[in-house]
Amino acid sequence: MKRILATLFAFAILFSASTVFAGQPFPDVSLIGKLSSDQKAYLGVSGDTVKVSDIKGDYLFIEAYSMYCPICQRDAAEVNEVYEKITAIDPQVRVKFIGLALGNTAYEVKFYQKKYSVPFPLFVDEDYAVHKALGEVGTPSFYIVKLGPKPETLYMKEGELKDKEALLKMIKATAGLK
Amino acid sequence: MRKTLFATLVALLLAFPALAQKPTTYPVGQQTPRDSVLKVAVGDLAPDFELPSITGKKVRLSDYRGKSNVVISFVPAAWTPVCSDQWPGYNIAQEMFKEFDTVLIGISVDNTPSQYAWSEAMNTISFPVLSDFWPHGAVSESYGVLRSDGVSERALFILDKQGVIQYIDVHDINARPDLGVLVEELAKLK
Numbered sequence: 001m002k003r004i005l006a007t008l009f010a011f012a013i014l015f016s017a018s019t020v021f022a023g024q025p026f027p028d029v030s031l032i033g034k035l036s037s038d039q040k041a042y043l044g045v046s047g048d049t050v051k052v053s054d055i056k057g058d059y060l061f062i063e064a065y066s067m068y069c070p071i072c073q074r075d076a077a078e079v080n081e082v083y084e085k086i087t088a089i090d091p092q093v094r095v096k097f098i099g100l101a102l103g104n105t106a107y108e109v110k111f112y113q114k115k116y117s118v119p120f121p122l123f124v125d126e127d128y129a130v131h132k133a134l135g136e137v138g139t140p141s142f143y144i145v146k147l148g149p150k151p152e153t154l155y156m157k158e159g160e161l162k163d164k165e166a167l168l169k170m171i172k173a174t175a176g177l178k
Numbered sequence: 179m180r181k182t183l184f185a186t187l188v189a190l191l192l193a194f195p196a197l198a199q200k201p202t203t204y205p206v207g208q209q210t211p212r213d214s215v216l217k218v219a220v221g222d223l224a225p226d227f228e229l230p231s232i233t234g235k236k237v238r239l240s241d242y243r244g245k246s247n248v249v250i251s252f253v254p255a256a257w258t259p260v261c262s263d264q265w266p267g268y269n270i271a272q273e274m275f276k277e278f279d280t281v282l283i284g285i286s287v288d289n290t291p292s293q294y295a296w297s298e299a300m301n302t303i304s305f306p307v308l309s310d311f312w313p314h315g316a317v318s319e320s321y322g323v324l325r326s327d328g329v330s331e332r333a334l335f336i337l338d339k340q341g342v343i344q345y346i347d348v349h350d351i352n353a354r355p356d357l358g359v360l361v362e363e364l365a366k367l368k
Binding site for chain 2: 066067070073105106107115
């Protein structure tokens with residue numbers, strides 16, 4: 001019995017260890033973008049390359065996506081709506097939003113931002129460095145991170161955004177928004 | 179014992195969402211980046227072909243002559259990771275292709291039913307998806323992009339309105355070409 005349990009445990013760890021889950025530190029990776037002055041002001045940063053811990057705010061909502069991912073394409077308008085609804089009830093902008101374009105080049109990020117009118121900053125990941133840091137997670141994946149010197153993952157969901165209202169409730173409850 | 183069981187169950191619960199969300203593709207692994215020799219060059223008239231599409235109609239390349247530039251995108255195989263990650267991007271970029279008076283044609287050596295199901299799984303690919311299944315890989319072979327294992331390379335050809343090849347990228351089969359590079363090359367046609 002112990003051997004079976006040990007095998008099961010090893011199997012579970014094998015498949016779960018690399019992915020960043022809720023309760024774990026969020027990788028404080030360098031994010032590369034081409035940010036407008038408004039976007040820099042929104043994130044409270046000065047350069048185009050920032051670390052997650054540089055972002056000013058209480059919480060960070062992250063969509064890890066790719067312009068080549070059909071589910072991300074379907075979800076784009078829904079994610080925009082989540083941003084708009086949270087922004088409308090968050091006058092102090094305690095929750096910041098960003099997109100991490102896993103495996104996408106600067107051109108592809110610009111294209112996606114324009115195509116879907118994405119209102120929040122998007123970051124390039126041409127060499128898949130961020131993708132690797134996140135444990136080669138599938139797209140889309142959604143995170144809520146507690147910002148600070150050591151960013152902490154509070155929520156993580158991999159896969160299609162099937163219940164937008166539940167996600168809104170989750171963000172509101174996490175950030176204490178009404 | 180109970181603690182071990184509890185820890186195992188928690189770890190499994192953490193593991194399974196990650197497994198469940200992986201895309202339904204066949205893992206082909208790392209392959210030889212290129213495994214063919216081109217039979218055409220920039221400046222050549224592109225070999226003509228007529229192939230069945232997933233709409234049920236046949237598409238002849240020369241029908242575009244005098245009307246549109248053409249991008250031919252060969253991909254190795256349906257239901258594989260990088261290919262399933264390439265055409266959906268082109269699918270949402272078709273307005274951009276139109277701005278360059280360009281039509282996009284996708285070709286793989288899969289048969290039409292397989293291509294149709296794959297297209298549907300990718301939000302319905304709306305550019306022509308053509309089957310080079312029979313005679314197997316004949317069009318790929320005529321361009322010199324048929325690999326020794328019977329699939330085509332991941333290759334891009336840009337043809338001008340006269341059907342003359344202006345750009346060739348036989349890409350590393352393991353990686354997706356940057357859309358930005360393709361756009362830069364299309365801009366040169368104007």
